[in-house]
Amino acid sequence: MNEISQTKINNKRKIRKRVLRYIGIYSLIFVITAILVFSYNFVSGKTFIWKADGWEQHFKALLYYADYLKEFFYKLFVEHRIEFNQWDFAIGEGGDVLNTLNYYVIGDPFAFFAFLVPSNYMYIFYEAMILLRLYLAGLAFSWLCFSTRRVRTTAVLTGAITYVFCYWGMLNALRHPYFLNPMIYFPLLILGVEKILKGRRPYLFIAAVFVAAISNFYFFYMQVLLTVGYVFVRLIYLYKKDIKKMLTKLGQIALASIVAVIPSAIIVMPVLNAFLSDSRFKTATPFYFAYPVKYYLQMISNYVSEGDSYWLCMGYAIPTVLAVILLFIKRKKNTLLKIYFFICFIIMIIPFFGQVLNGLSYMCNRWSFAFALLNAYVLVVMWESLLNIKAKEGLVMLIVMVVYMGLCMFIEYARNTKSFSQLMLGFVLLIVLMPLMSTDAGKPVISRKTKQICILIVAIISIAVNSFYKNSVTGENYVSECVSVDDLDMLLNSNENTALLTYLENTNIDKNFVRYTGSDLDYNSNMLYGLSSSQYYWTLTNQYVSRFRSALGITLNTELPHKYIGYDDRTYLLSLSSTQYYLVDLTKKVQIPNGFVYIGTYMGYKIYRNVNALPLTYSYDSFVTEDQVAGLNGVELQEVMMNSIVLSDSQAENLSTEAQSQAAIKNDDSAAYFDDIDFSSESLDYTINCNSEDVSVQNNSLVVTKAGASITINFTGKENTETYFVIDGMNYSNASTYELYYGDSKYDPLDLYNSTRWNSLDYSEQATIFSDWLFHKISSTNVELSLTASNGATKNMRYFTPSYSYYNGEEDFCVNMGYSNDAVNSITITFPKVGIYSYDDIKIMSQETDRISSYVNKLSANSLDDMEIGIDTVTGNISLDNPKFLTFAIPYSKGWKAYVDGEEVDILEGNLTYMAIYVSAGDHEIKLVYNTPLFDEGKVVSFLGIILLGGYIFVTEQQIRKKRKGFKCIKK
Numbered sequence: 015m016n017e018i019s020q021t022k023i024n025n026k027r028k029i030r031k032r033v034l035r036y037i038g039i040y041s042l043i044f045v046i047t048a049i050l051v052f053s054y055n056f057v058s059g060k061t062f063i064w065k066a067d068g069w070e071q072h073f074k075a076l077l078y079y080a081d082y083l084k085e086f087f088y089k090l091f092v093e094h095r096i097e098f099n100q101w102d103f104a105i106g107e108g109g110d111v112l113n114t115l116n117y118y119v120i121g122d123p124f125a126f127f128a129f130l131v132p133s134n135y136m137y138i139f140y141e142a143m144i145l146l147r148l149y150l151a152g153l154a155f156s157w158l159c160f161s162t163r164r165v166r167t168t169a170v171l172t173g174a175i176t177y178v179f180c181y182w183g184m185l186n187a188l189r190h191p192y193f194l195n196p197m198i199y200f201p202l203l204i205l206g207v208e209k210i211l212k213g214r215r216p217y218l219f220i221a222a223v224f225v226a227a228i229s230n231f232y233f234f235y236m237q238v239l240l241t242v243g244y245v246f247v248r249l250i251y252l253y254k255k256d257i258k259k260m261l262t263k264l265g266q267i268a269l270a271s272i273v274a275v276i277p278s279a280i281i282v283m284p285v286l287n288a289f290l291s292d293s294r295f296k297t298a299t300p301f302y303f304a305y306p307v308k309y310y311l312q313m314i315s316n317y318v319s320e321g322d323s324y325w326l327c328m329g330y331a332i333p334t335v336l337a338v339i340l341l342f343i344k345r346k347k348n349t350l351l352k353i354y355f356f357i358c359f360i361i362m363i364i365p366f367f368g369q370v371l372n373g374l375s376y377m378c379n380r381w382s383f384a385f386a387l388l389n390a391y392v393l394v395v396m397w398e399s400l401l402n403i404k405a406k407e408g409l410v411m412l413i414v415m416v417v418y419m420g421l422c423m424f425i426e427y428a429r430n431t432k433s434f435s436q437l438m439l440g441f442v443l444l445i446v447l448m449p450l451m452s453t454d455a456g457k458p459v460i461s462r463k464t465k466q467i468c469i470l471i472v473a474i475i476s477i478a479v480n481s482f483y484k485n486s487v488t489g490e491n492y493v494s495e496c497v498s499v500d501d502l503d504m505l506l507n508s509n510e511n512t513a514l515l516t517y518l519e520n521t522n523i524d525k526n527f528v529r530y531t532g533s534d535l536d537y538n539s540n541m542l543y544g545l546s547s548s549q550y551y552w553t554l555t556n557q558y559v560s561r562f563r564s565a566l567g568i569t570l571n572t573e574l575p576h577k578y579i580g581y582d583d584r585t586y587l588l589s590l591s592s593t594q595y596y597l598v599d600l601t602k603k604v605q606i607p608n609g610f611v612y613i614g615t616y617m618g619y620k621i622y623r624n625v626n627a628l629p630l631t632y633s634y635d636s637f638v639t640e641d642q643v644a645g646l647n648g649v650e651l652q653e654v655m656m657n658s659i660v661l662s663d664s665q666a667e668n669l670s671t672e673a674q675s676q677a678a679i680k681n682d683d684s685a686a687y688f689d690d691i692d693f694s695s696e697s698l699d700y701t702i703n704c705n706s707e708d709v710s711v712q713n714n715s716l717v718v719t720k721a722g723a724s725i726t727i728n729f730t731g732k733e734n735t736e737t738y739f740v741i742d743g744m745n746y747s748n749a750s751t752y753e754l755y756y757g758d759s760k761y762d763p764l765d766l767y768n769s770t771r772w773n774s775l776d777y778s779e780q781a782t783i784f785s786d787w788l789f790h791k792i793s794s795t796n797v798e799l800s801l802t803a804s805n806g807a808t809k810n811m812r813y814f815t816p817s818y819s820y821y822n823g824e825e826d827f828c829v830n831m832g833y834s835n836d837a838v839n840s841i842t843i844t845f846p847k848v849g850i851y852s853y854d855d856i857k858i859m860s861q862e863t864d865r866i867s868s869y870v871n872k873l874s875a876n877s878l879d880d881m882e883i884g885i886d887t888v889t890g891n892i893s894l895d896n897p898k899f900l901t902f903a904i905p906y907s908k909g910w911k912a913y914v915d916g917e918e919v920d921i922l923e924g925n926l927t928y929m930a931i932y933v934s935a936g937d938h939e940i941k942l943v944y945n946t947p948l949f950d951e952g953k954v955v956s957f958l959g960i961i962l963l964g965g966y967i968f969v970t971e972q973q974i975r976k977k978r979k980g981f982k983c984i985k986k
Contacts, residue, residue, distance in 0.1 A: 036156065036167055036170075036171075037153070039167070039171060040152060040153070040156065040171055040174060041149075043171060043175055043470075043474070044148075044149055044152060044175065044178070046474070047175055047178075047179055047474050047477055047478075048145060048148070048179075050474070050477070050478040050481060051179055051184060051187075051477060051478065051481040051485075052187070052481075052485075054481070054485040054486055054493045055188075055485070055493055055496060058493055058494075059498055059499050059500060060493050060494075060496040060497070060498055060499070061137045061140070061141065061496055061497050061498070061499055061502065062137075062140060062141045062144050062187060062188050062191075062496065063137060063140065063496055063497040063502075064188055064189050064495060064496055064497075065495050065496065065497055066495070067189065067190060068188070068189060068190075068191075068496070068497070069497050069505070070536075070537040070538055070551055071118060071537075071538065071551065071552065071553075072118055072140075072190065072191055072192070073136070073137070073140060073497075074538045074539065074541065074542060075115050075118035075119045075538075076118075076119055076125055076128050076136060076139075076140060077128075077133055077136055077542055078115070078119075078541050078542060079115060079118075079119040079120065079125055079128055079129075080128035080129045080131060080133070080136065081129075081133075081542075082098070082111070083126070083128070083129035084129045085098075086098045087129065097885060098885075099111060099885045099886055100112065100886050100909070100944055100945060100946045100949065101886050101907075101909070101944040101946075102541065103527070103544075103546045103883065103904075104540055104541040104542075104543070104544050104545055104546060104547075105541055105550075105552070106546075106547065106548070106549065106550035106552075106556075106559070106905070107529065107546055107547070107548060107550075107559075107591065107903070107904070107905055108546065108904050108905050109550075109552075109556065109905065110284075110288070110907065110909065110946055111946075112281070112284055112285065112946050112949070113284060113285055113287075113288035113554055113946065114552050114554060116230065116231065116281060116285045117192075117230060117231075117232065117552070117553045117554060118192060119192075120281070121228035121229050121230070121281050122192055122195065122229050122230065123225065123229070124143040124146065124147060124191075124192075124195070125143070127139075133506070134503075137497075137499070137502055140191070143191065144187050144191050144194065145187075147191065147194040147195060147197070147198065148178050148179075148183055148187060148194060148197075149178075150198050151177065151178050151183065151194065151197035151198045151201075152174035152175065152177065152178040153174075154197075154198045154199075154201040154202050154205075155170075155173065155174045155177045155178070155201050155387065155390060155391075156170050156171075156173075156174050157201070157202070157205060158201040158202075158204060158205045158391070159173060159174075159391065159394050161205055161208065161209075162205070162208055163394065163395060165394050165395070165397065166397060166398075166466070168397075168466040168467070168469075168470060169393070169394045169397035169398075169466075170394055171470060172333065172393060172394075172397075172469055172470045172473050173390040173391065173393045173394035174390070175331070175470075175473055175474065175477065176330060176331040176333065176334055176389075176390045176393055176473050176477070177197070177386055177387060177389075177390035178197070179331070179477040179480075179481075180327070180328065180329055180330050180331075180386040180389075180390070181316075181319075181320050181321070181322065181327045181328055181329025181330075181480065181484075182197070182327040182328075182329075182382055182383050182386050183197060183386075184320065184329065184477075184480065184481060184484065185320075185322070185327055185484075186327075188492065188493070188495075188496060192229070192230055192233075193233075193380070193383075195226075195229055195230065195233065196226075196233045196236070196237055196383050196384075197383050197386070197387075199222055199225060199226040199229070199233075199237060200237055200240065200241075200383065200384055200387060201387055202218060202219075202221075202222035203219065203222045203223065203226070203237060203241050204241070204244060204387075205218060205219075206218040206219025206220070206221075206222050206223075206270075207219060207241065207244065207245055207248070207267060210263065210266050210267055210270060211248070211249075211252065211263055215970065215974070216266070216270040216970070217967075219267070219270050219271075219274070220270050220273055220274040220963070221274075222274075223270075223271055223274035223275060224274045224275070224277060224278050227274070227275055227278040227281070227282050228278045228281045228282065231282065231285045231286060231289060232289075232373065232553075233380075234282075235373060236371050236372075236380065236381055239370070239371055240371070240381060240384050243357065244354070245264070245267055247350070247353060247354065247357070248350070249263060249264060251349075251350050251353070269966075270966075273959070273962060273963050273966045274963075275959075276955060276956070276958065276959030276962060276963075277956050277959035277960050277962075277963055278956065278959075279951075279952040279953075279955035279956045279959060280949070280952040280953050280955070280956040281952065282952070283948040283949075283951060283952035283955065284946045284947060284948045284949050284952055287947050287948050288554050288947075289373075289554065291557050292554050292555060292557065293555050293556070293557040293559075293560030293561065293576070293822070294375070294555070294575075294576060294820065294822065299369070299374065299375055299376055299816075299821060300816050300817070301365070301366050301369055302365040302366065302369070302377055302817075303364055303365065303366055304364070304365065305323075305324065305363070305365055305377065307788060308323070308427050309323045309324060309326075310363065311425050311426070311427035311428055312427045312428065313326065313328075313362070314418075314421050314422060314425060314427075314428040314433075315422050315427075315428040315429070315430055315432070315433035316328050316329065317329075317330065317335070318330060318332055318335055318433055318436040318437065318440075318476075319430065319432040319433045319435075319436050319480060319483065320432060320480045320481075320483055320484040320490075321430075321432075324365075324368070324377050324378055324379050325378045325379045325380045325382065326362060326379040326382050327379075327382050327383075327386075328382065328385065328386070328389075329480050330386065330389050330390075331472075331473040331474075331476040331477050331480075332436050332437070332439045332440040332443065332472060332473070332476040333393055333400070333440075333443060333469050333472055333473045333476070334389045334390065334392070334393045335415075335418075335440055336400060336411060336415075336440060336443065336444060336447070337389075337392050337393040337395075337396040337397075337399075337400060338355070338389065338392055338396075339410075339411050339414050339415070340396050340399050340400060340403070340407065340411060341355070341392050341395075341396055343407055343410055343411065344399065344407075348392075348395060348396075351388070351391070351392055351395065354388055355388060355392070358384070358385045358388060361379075361381070362379060362382075362385070365377040368381070376818070376819035376820065376821070377819065378819070397466075397469075400447055400465075400469065401447070401462050401465050401466065403447050403448055403449065404449070405448070405449055408444065408447070408448035408449065411444060412441075412444060412448075415437065415440055415441060415444060418437060419434075419437050422434065422437065426785070431483070432479070432480070432483040432489075435479050435483075436476055436479060436480075439472055439475060439476055439479070442472070443468065443469065443472045446460060446465060446468050447465055447468075447469075505536070506542075508617055508618065509536050509539050510530070510532060510535055510536065510539070510597040510599075510619050511536075511539055511540055511542070511543040511545055512543070512617055513597060513616040513617040513618065513619035513621065514528070514530055514545065514595060514597060514616075514619075514621060515543060515545075516616045516617055517613070517614060517616050517621055526881065526882065526883055527546065527592075527630050527881075527883055528545050528546060528594060528595070529545070529546040529547060529548070529591070529592055529593050529594055529595075529903075530545060530546075530547055530548075530593065530594060530595035530596065530597055531547065531548040531549070531579070531580040531581070531588065531593050531595075531596055531597075532579075532580070532595075532596050532597035532598055533580075533597075533598050533599075533602060533604040534598075534599060534602060534604075535547070535549050535579055535597065537549055537550075537551040537577070537579070538550075538551055538552070548578075548579060548580050548581060548591060548593060549578070549579040549580070550576075550577070550578055550579075551574070551576070551577040551578075552576070553576070555576045556905045556906070556907065556927075558905060558906040558907075558923060558926065558927045559905050559927050560575075560576070560822070561926055561927070562925070562926040562927030563578065564822070564823075564824050564826075565648065565651065565926055566581075566587065566648040566651060566652060566828065567647065567648030567649075567740070567826050567827045567828035568581060568582050568587075568648070568828070569582050569809060569810075569811050569812075569827060569828075569829050569830075571809075571810055571811075571812065572812070573796065573812070573820075574820055575814065575820055575822040575824070576820070581593070582809075582828075582829070582830045583605070583607040583830055583832065583833075584607070584652060584736065584830050585607060585608045585609055585626070585736060585833065585863040585866055586652040586653060586655070586656055586863070586866065586869075587652055588607055588609070588624060588626075588627070589609070589624070589626045589627060589628050589656070589866060589869070589870055590628065590652070590655055590656070590903070590925065591903055592627060592628050592629060592630050592903035593624055593627060594623065594624050594627045595621060595622065595623055595624065596610045596621075596622040596623075596624065597619050597620070597621055597622075598619065598620045598622075599618065599619060599620075600615060600618045600619060600620055601618075605807050605832045605833075606622055607624075607832075607833065608736065608833035608863050608866075609624055609625055609626040609863070609866060610622035610623065610624050610625070611623055611625055626866045626867065626870045627870075628870055628873055628874050628903065629874055629877045629878075629881075630877075630878075630881065630888075630902065630903050630904070631877045631878045631881065631890070631892075631900060631901065631902050631903070632873040632874050632876070632877050632900075632901055632903075633873065633875070633876035633877065633892075633894070633898035633899060633900050633901065633933075634658055634659040634873065634898060634899040634901060634930075635658075635676065635896070635898065635899075636657075636658045636659075636676050636677065636678035636899075637658055637659045637660070637661045637666065637673075637676060637677060637678060637899060638654065638658045638659075638660055638661070638677070638678045638679055638687070639660070639661055639662070639663045639666045639679075640660060640661070640662055640663055640926070641663045642679050642682075642684055642687075643660060643684075647740050647742065647826070647828060647857070647859075648740070648826070648827075648828035649695050649738050649740060649828050649859045649861055650693060650695055653691065653693055653694060653695060653861070654691065655925050656865075656866075656869040656873070657678070657691050657869070658678040659899045659901060659922075659924050659925060659930055660924070660925050660926060661922055661923065661924065661930075662922075662923050665920070665922050665923060668920075669932065670932070672897060672934070673897070673899075673932045676897065676899075694861055694862040694863070694864075694865055695738075695859050695860065695861035695862075696859065696860055697857045697858070697859055698729045698730065698731065698732075698857075698858045698859065698860055699729060699730070700727050700728060700729035700858045701727070701728050701729075702725050702726075702727055702728075703725060703726045703727075703728060704723075704725050705723070705724045705725060705726060705842075706720075706723055706724075707764060707766065708720035708722075708723035708766075709723040709724065709725055709845065710763055710764055711725075712760075712763050714852055714853055714854065714855075715850050715851065715852040715853070716845070716850070716851040716852075716853075717760070717761065717762075717763055717850050717851075718845045718847070718848055718849060718850075718851065719754055719761070719762055719764075719766055719767065719848060720848065721845070721846055721847055721848055722844060722845070722846070723844070723845055724842055724843060724844040724845065725842070725843050726840050726841070726842045726843075727739070727840060727841045727842075727843070727856075727858060728839065728840045729839060729840070729858045730837070730839060731804075731834075731837035731838040731839050731860060732837055732860045732862070733834075733835060733836060733837050734833075734834075734835055734862065734863075734864065735833070735834070735860045735861055735862050735863070736830055736831075736832065736833045736834075736860070736861045736863060737803065737830075737831045737832070737834065737838040737841075737858070737859070737860055738828050738829060738830055738831065738857075738858070738859040738860075738861065739801055739811075739827075739828075739829040739831060739841055739843075739856075739858060740827070740828045740829075740855075740856065740857040740858070740859050741826070741827050741853050741855070741856050741857075742825070742826045742853065742854045742855045742856075742857075743825055743826065743852075743853055743854030743855065744813055744825045744826070744827065744851070744852070744853050745815075745825065745851075745852045745853070746794075746797050746813055746815055746847075746849055746850070746851055746852075747849050747850040747852070748794030748815075748847065748848070748849045749761040749848050749849045749850070750783070750786050750787040750848070751767070751783045751786060751787070751848065752783045752784055752786065752787035753787060754766075754767035754848070755767045755768075755769075755771075755772050755783070760850065761848075761849070761850065794815060794817065794847075794849070795814065795815055795817050795818035795819070796812055796813060796814045796815060796818050797812070797813050797845070797846055797847050797849075797851075798810050798811070798812045798813075798846055799811045799812075799813070799843055799844065799845060799846070799851075800843070800844040800846070801829055801831065801841055801842070801843050801844075802841070802842045802844075803831040803832070803834075803838045803840070803841050803842075804838050804839045804840040804841070805831075805832070805834045805836060805838050807831045807832040807834070807838075809829050809830070809831060811827055811829050813825075813827075828859075833863065841858070876892060876893075876894055876898055876900070877892070878890030878891065878892055878900075878940060879891045879892065879893075886943060886944040886945065887941065887942060887943050887944070888902065888904070888940075888941070888942040889939075889940065889941045889942075890939075890940050891937070891938065891939055891940065892933065892937075892938050892940055893936070893937045893938075894933060894934070894935045894936060894938070895935060896935050897932065897933065897934045897935055898932075898933055899922070899924070899930045899931070899932055899933075900930060900931050900932075900933045900940065901924045901925070901928055901929070901930040902924075902928060902929045902930065902942065903928050904928060904929050904942075905927060905928065905929075906921070906923050906924070906927060906928060906929050907929075907944070907947070908947050909944050909945050909946050909947045910929060910942055910943070910944050911942070911943050911944075911945070912929075912931045912940070912941070912942050913940070913941040913942075913943070914931065914933060914938050914939070914940060915938055915939050916939070919931050919932070920932075929942075
């Protein structure tokens, strides 16, 4: 072995030793900081599972995925076959597994090993993976720093801890675990770019792109845009006017990106298709160029303390603030970092850019993990400067900190104890770092090593302070929103699903298909038990389900339009959806829908059976088109669906001649068809009584000048009917109290808020009213009306304005006030906010449901016999005397294919949401087969991508060998 080779080996050993030493120290500091941050969970017996999305989505997705993988591996290694279901009837009423769960677990490397963990201990795995994500984020950051700068170990340690435990990391550790993944991937993407720019192997970049692509498409899209922005700025700064070099490097990065993405097509292609088909993606979202004033003011304190607005999560450890101040004090240094900082600032203050990064959707700053990376990196870069602050620099920094403190003191939305605590820490640290005292020899009293330790300790304390204000009982007590360890078993094993399964196990009822609904159910828990349910809460939704709910005017009863449960207890819709059971917590008093009979109480739940439930498949004699029923409201439309199937206009035009002959409406004579139906619903005459002077009727508007004002709609109702409040073209225009005094007179038509009343207020009252208006204290994005009928039934109805984050464009609603044997004669509506509630029309409708039995008998007369639901298949036989439109109460998806006697037939969009096929008279074998859209194509593309990747690596290595040979020749 020659001397040069031995030197290389020795150098590698030294590097390995330094790396291991760093990892050891980092691990120790990480554990200490993590204990300080999450001790509130440990002490109070709380898990890391947030009661909202954490429990309803993330944890259940992980449990489901674990069982999914267990079943797959069992079939692979025991039964020696590759089989996995792509569709599951337990995802709501039925949904695609990959497209639903990629957002949460499928593709996420941290979720993969869940199959090794028993469900009873899954919460430990859930928490361990959160901590592992945070830990690896720090290592990824460290790798970036050591690879791009000559920096001190202590600097990187401090930067890593600051990065990992910024407010983004702290919040999402207890809220959305997979939101932490970009904290790992993004530093690796940036490092991968830097390696390519330096002419090194691009494999890190390729690996980071691939893993980011399969983990979560939403954040992958975001990271792509951020990386593209980073690359363009970097290239312009690096090569300035050398366009040739710039384009060469850009081409290398683009080629590496393509090589990385193509192998991920098996996941990316189907998921991208699902994103583009999502109902929320199709809703037009207005773009904004300014946030409310309050947002900008909160930014001041949120930079150093916990708290967020529009998902702008900062809360950086206080040493970061000093480093950033020093960065801008030193004018001619680190220009590139200043440019990136300025770009981030522009993105933060102009909503449009946040909307672009959020998929052209609502105002949001979920890209702020990237800003955390920049701030932590600045801390590392400015480390030496912090250790050697000059007197003049220290004075400027002190002035800036005083101004910062002043802003936090005098601005209401920046004034809080948590920011004061952080800034006081900053002042202490600044005094330690400033050259205030020196020895007789002229050396600083505080050594460099001591200063470094002080910065690290202050960073950890600063992080602990943020956690205190966020999680402690005396702070925000956010930990209280997490699921208790002691409650987990009860939540998993004592819910409506176990109650229903207990009942079914004690009966001889066919369990091949079971679908239920209810009141106050546990979202998504049905998927863990293989039961179909009308409850649904996942990020991606089926556009046909959403369209159906919108067309029927189904009440929005949550703050999220993609979070829904049931069908507003409507008799007809519960039948059409093949809903068999209704479950209610024994402790809750709930009005039970018409047609449901009590069958028993199991495990704390009352169970009711729908005597009018249609089977999963049922048949229609005739059809109408969407255009022909476009003028009907939801109450009328649901009765049409009990008589004829509703088809899209385009599909109706493409029906066979035989099928078109079964059109219910001939010669566009809709009136004759509606006369034949003889609607059981009718519009009732009514009067509106304003219960106080704080609300008035002005043309087609209800003007409310005081929150809590109400009106009562009086009418003569009917016995044994469902009563509906129907409103079309609803709109809400917000008004603050200040605008009642000084705004448009339309907000105060009765002139209640005149100058005399204003002058009667004292100064503090006037200031409060003005402040509420200036800082948008009252949200104008959504309103929730409370409706109470004379029979005691209560319902809430939400309306979202275009400025709402999850705006879905709905403005027509039909609120079912329930079925009642006695006549309902009034509905009182209470308005929660001041403003104008305008509308095109209001109706009170009464709908008899005594025809339901005859409707159900006719529709169910021809359904599948011997029906079996297999893995991605539905099969059965049917015998028809006349041609029918066989309908499946399965949410429509283009992934389904239908076969009649072995020949493929077209699947129709039935009743806006379900599937139907046209079947001629005779005996037939029916089969439905599901395959995730673009999954097969994605497999082919991924296979080709792997070949391309292999070729790319081969060519790259060949080029590297040639360069090395050329270098050796030059040396000789």
